[in-house]
Amino acid sequence: MLASLAIRDVVLIERLDLSFGPGLTALTGETGAGKSILLDSLGLACGARADSGMVRAGQAQASVTACFLPPEGHPSSAILEEQGIAAEETLVLRRVVQADGRSRAFVNDQPVAVALLRRLAATLVEVQGQHDQVGLADPATHAGLLDAFGGLEGRRAAVAEAWGRLRGAERALAEAREAIAAAQRDEEFLRHAVEELSALSPEEGEEEALAAERQRLQQGERRSEQIAGALAALQPRDRRAGSPAAALREATRALERLPPPNEEAQPILAHLAAAQDALAEAEALLERLLQEGGPDPRRLEQVEERLFALRAAARKHAVAVVELPALLVSLKERLAALDAGTGRVAALEAAAREAREGYLSAARALSAARRDAAGRLERAIAQELPPLRLDRARFVAEVAAREEEGWGPEGMDRVTFLVATNPGTPPGRLDRIASGGELSRLMLALKVVLARGSPVPTLIFDEVDAGIGGATAAAVGERLARVAERLQVLVVTHSPQVAARGAQQMRVAKQVRGERAATVVEPLDRRARREEIARMLAGERVTEAARAAADSLLEGTLL
Template identity: 50%
Template sequence: MILSLSIRDFVLIDRLDIEPGSGFTALTGETGAGKSIILDALSVAMGHGSDRAMIRAGQDQSTVAVEFSPPVNHPVWAALIESGIDASPDETLTLKRVLRRAGPARAFLNDQPVSAALLSEIGDLLVEIHGQHAASSLMKPSSHRRLLDLFAGNETLLDACASAYGLMAEASAKREELEVEHAKAIEQRDWLSEAVDELSGLGPREGEAAQLTERRTLLMQSERVTEAVREAEAVLDESGVEDALARAARATDRICRLPGFEASEDALPVAARAAAEAVERALIETREAANAIGQLERLVHHDSAELDSAEARLFALRAAGRKHNCDPDLLPDMLVSLSERLDLVEAGEDALKAARKAEASARADWHQAAGKLSDARKAAASRLEKAIARELKPLKLGRSVIRVSISPLAEGEGGPNGIDRVEFDAETNPGAGFGPLRKIASGGELARVSLALKCALAEAGSALTLIFDEADQGVGGAVAAAIGERLISLGQSRQVFAITHSPQVAASAAAQWLVEKGAGGSRIRGLDDSSRQEEIARMLSGAEVTAEARAAAGRLLEGA
């Protein structure tokens, strides 16, 4: 509901602050006092049409702000989150519009700049304005399906239809993906077959290219290794180092066997033994070196055939890698990938058939869910038409007929909300033909039609604030009383405002505000019991308030 409305420099209003309560409130006042201006200001704050002419004369800008307190479960919070607006159900929500004489108008949600379109979207979730100049959601065909579903209590059927549609969409996407892949695979069938045959014939092994590279490098160096080995053997042979060391070993051994040298710890015998051991070690290591060189010579050999074979294999692997734009060592993986793609061509038709079958099954499930939803809508449409008819007669609209038309959407237009187009049509005179509500109903009838629809739809719709602009236009007596009764009924669960010239409607309100024009512009004030009686008496008698009018006003208030 609206907690407060603040208006600055708007048309005839210089400064106006309102803090309305819950229930049904009537706004009264003489023609031209500014009642509709307040409604226009609220409409501007909700993001609807604006004009620089709305800025009060002599001022540079006009500001309208309206503060709401939606409950935690109200759909407006989800809409705000989806739009990226920082808002919390623990706080109030303020919609503000600033009209500037120089520059475009600006819109705000909780002081965060937003587009007028988003402000309008949020505002329509909070307030419904019904009148000859206001296109409420009841008048918009785009909202009629939602209203019918709310009236019918189709939430479970809607969830089932949306879920089935989601599964069908997934199945369709999978089928389309397979069709694209299959089409590409067919186009490449010959190339794939040739590539798989070629790689299969090549038979690449994991890590084979790296191993061949290493082996080829060794084979290419074998001649140099052989030359070096032979040179080492020649140097050892020609130098006679082994013979020299053998003679030296024998000489030092004779020294160690001299009398008194074997066990003596004197410096000379110790040095002799150390020399003998050193020469012996050198002789042993020289012989080991000769043996190692001999072993190296036996291992190294230059095999031109093996080198040619390794090079041919390595070059073939590298050529295949270049062809398939991959590392030669990854050719085994490439063969697997190409084989799978070829398998898709050869076995893809089966996968496509399975995907098409799954899609058809999902589509059938969706059509079944949508069909159940359509049946529920058709049954509810009949009940809604009867409920509306019961409301129209007391409102002097008994000759009017509201029809809830349900027609199938064109092929491909169905979605998560089913396959139906729902529209509320009106025939205001028998035989005149049905047409859209807003075009068929006259200005005075439009607000009453909205009132009838709103009463019949009861709790449908998210707006917790309803505003009716002169729903009593051109009627009086019993019809005005019937309008008042319905506004009272709506006010039990919502915040309801009615701009009215009818004393019967004003008397039925829980609260009454008087809009009057003064030297500084339009003003609004709440009326106590005495002031209400005087205002209703004015509405009954006109410019001169008589005692009879006051008495009649008192009776209206007592009977309300």
Template identity: 50%
Template sequence: MLTALSIRDVVLIEALDLDFRGGLGVLTGETGAGKSILLDALGLTLGARGDTGLVRQGAGRAVVTATFAPPVQDGALVAQLGDSGVTVEPGEPLMVRRIVNGDGGSRAFVNDQPVSAGLLRELAQDLVEIHGQHDERGLLNSRGHRALLDSYGKIDTTGVADAYREWRAAEARLAEARAEQDAAERDREWLEHAVGELDALAPQPGEEAELAEARATMQRGEKIADDLQAIADLLEGSDGGLARLRQAARILDRVSGDHEALGEALAAIDRAIIEGATAQEKVDEAADALAFDPASLDAAETRLFDLRGLARKHQVQPDDLSELAASLSARLARIEGGGEGIAALERDAAAAVDAYREAAHALHQARLRAAERLDAAVAAELKPLKLDAARFRTQVEALAEDQWSATGIDKVAFEISTNPGAPFGPLIKIASGGELSRFILALKVALAEEGGARTLIFDEIDRGVGGAVASAIGERLARLAGDAQVLVVTHSPQVAARGNQHLLIAKSHDGTVTRTGVTPLDEAARREEIARMLSGAEITDEARAQAERLLAA
């Protein structure tokens, strides 16, 4: 709710500080007194263009500050401010300041923290609605009509929103799987070749080290094979060392008894034969261990080279080839089974869109029913406002599938036809200024508390009407003011009499400078102002009596 407005150096306003209350506030004054200046000044705090023509002549800048009641109960507004770096403490009012420099440029502040004029325009949607001939926000903006209808019909849209998110999530999962499958299909030929090559080789962890050791051993055996054979010939051959030792031992055995030394010689030769035999056994053992088959060496070398070549090809270590084979086989298996996975995801996506369609269709029907009730409620308000020849309808139109969203499948627009037989069209394109304001009032009364800002401003809503119609307008404005703050710029005494706060806008001259001022009126002054509105320049006793009756009504 707007609680205060401070204006400095705006057109004809030099300095003005106003306090506002809840309920219905009326602003009156003679034509040209400056009522539009007041609205222009407030418009600056709502993000309107900072025209340098608004700066009072001779002043360096214009400053307007609007103060609103603490908005902490409005979670969305507080969150919006927080996203922009503006913190609102509990119980703290919201102060919006706009400065327009006389030489061009403007600055905006919320609670003394600099913000953009764009943010002010966003905040304005939750703070103030100004309804007049040229206003294109609030009820005239068809983008908000669907939310207003849902609020009016107390329609819960969370089910549709949840179904929409699940549908889109299922579609995303399907698209991702298809993209993966397409990429995998492009790799299928390579995978099949790689898996076949790896399976044919069947590498095992640790195999490369075993082959390398076996190859080295066989290569060493190849190099010393002739030497080992020569040793064997020297030890075991027919003319070898062991054969001669045995021959000598046989001769010594026959003559060893002839002398003690011969017996000792025989014992030494026996020992030599034993050691020589041991040496021969060890040479034979080594020969067996180092023995190689050229074909086996060739096979070991071939497999070792194949392992190392395949490892280089896949840029892994030879010991990692078996793990790579398992991984590539799994990828190939996923490709082979990818069709089944995609089919399952397609079924999920189809089920999700069916669920969304069902929920959205139910929402569509609920909106149609709410639209009928709203149309009837608005129609009941039109005749008292001298709009009995007009018709109002809430158009609920199904959108193309590519426009479906979390809010459903509907486009909602408020339309009117001002004359019998005339086609329906948007409010702003059909109604004249006076008709438009009264249509807005009828809609606001029908919608009651359903959405919108908590401060409503109607600019000359009673233009061109009087008598019973003006009384009907005043009665409906007062009804609206029961749940919101309503400010109305009016020339109608019937409307002015309904207010519980009355501000008089007037010009004054000091011979050189013209100024616009605003004066809060007490009961006596209100009676005089309403009498002036009834009678014109000369206030009569009859006008005062009529003003008294209007105030007492």
């Protein structure tokens, strides 16, 4: 409910702090006192259009703060969560308007867009005025209100659940059909690619292993070349080129031919013999290394061919070599889906048909229940109309079948509340009725019947009693009080019968201070209420008879 309203420098209001309680609150006062300014101020906090004319003359800015106490599980909590704003026990909507017409909006002291104020306010407060109807006048709300009146929440939830299953089944079927169509378009490519990659048979980690082996083989080849070079230096192929071994032998023979005594040559001969033995050992080792460690040229060729083939396939399919095995699996799956696609589509078609039948069954049951509830709603509204001087009006809750493209989680129906205010005229939409007073009273009748299902906890009626009096005004007051048993109701009224029904009453007055006028609002106690209602009954001159009549109204004896 609306807990409080703080207004600063709005038109004729300098500073005003109001507190509201549950039930019915009556706002009374003479014409022109500024009751409409209160509603306009609340409208600002609720996201209405702002302009510089709202700012009190001579002030830099105006501000309005509305504090609400939403019930547990109220839709505003979901909106706040969506916006990343923590939901608290009190929901504060604030609007600041600059003298140049620019404005800022705040929710729980966090700056927000004005559109968010409007979204939140639509769940918190509803205004029913002679020329500004919202809520019930919006056909988008009618299905939900009818379902709430008829107690059809369970059927409505079943329809929404069936709709979700149907949409899911239809999406799965559409995706399967698209996949098969795409596979059929690419069938020739798929089969060729699978055949080619299957022949290649890429393995996980193969590229890395082949590259390492190739490097090892290439290094082995260079090693063998160096060993062969060393051996060639010791054993030159050109016999004309002297080899180290031949040089050692030639030196040995030369020293052996020395004439005796040649004892001094013996140590040299021993070294030469040792050198020949060491040289022979080195040649033997080099020959063994060359024979045992030499690379297999054929293996290096095979490794390079395999590596090049893998990389060529990867380039062809625009993937990394490491992704080739997964690509082969994917292509095989697409082929398998193509081969088995007819059977899968048939199964999905059967599932979609079953889901459709489930939705149709639930939606038709909801439609039948709605038609029954519509008849009960029409009869309930018809009982409320005559006391409100609407005995010639006829209310219709129309439940019409939608075309299939209009089906949805709320069912297959278009629910519209219609009214005909004169006999012989066809019923029309609520928001197109010419008479503001008639529409306000009709809205009141609807609220009396539909209060149980209203998602909005606070209702405001602006002069719903305009142009009526006596028994009709008393009937309006009685019905406002009935609505206020379930919802918080604020009513701007000139009717003493309506004002007397309020759990609390506030008087709006205009005071002139010097050359400036200001609007003030005063909560009334029992004695002040008696005087105010007596004034409403008698006019400027309050008589004892008017006071006695006011007492009777407040005590309920004249209602």
